[in-house]
Amino acid sequence: MKGMAILVVLVGVPMLAQALEPGPSSTAQAATEAWLRLQVNGERASPQPQTQTPKERDLSQQRFLDSYKYPLPEAFKVESMGQSGE
DSSP states (O other): OOHHHHHHHHHHHHHHHHHHHHHHHHHHHHHHOOOHEEEEEETTOOOOOOOOOOEEEEEEEHHHGGGGSSSOOSSSSOOSSSSSTO
């Protein structure tokens, strides 16, 4: 009896997944997917190459190297669970 119940569950779960309608489930998801498609196929890419000056590269490299001056914490402690930017 227990084996039969497990079999029913294992067969039923994929059927539930097939019941979902294809496509975005919300307008926010649809908008996100549209922006991601623009990035992937380069429709909104600038025709001009984006380059750095040597000074910008040096500053970026120094900022990266300076990040190693600080030790990694043992754990990340969340002080508040409010919205970002607060």
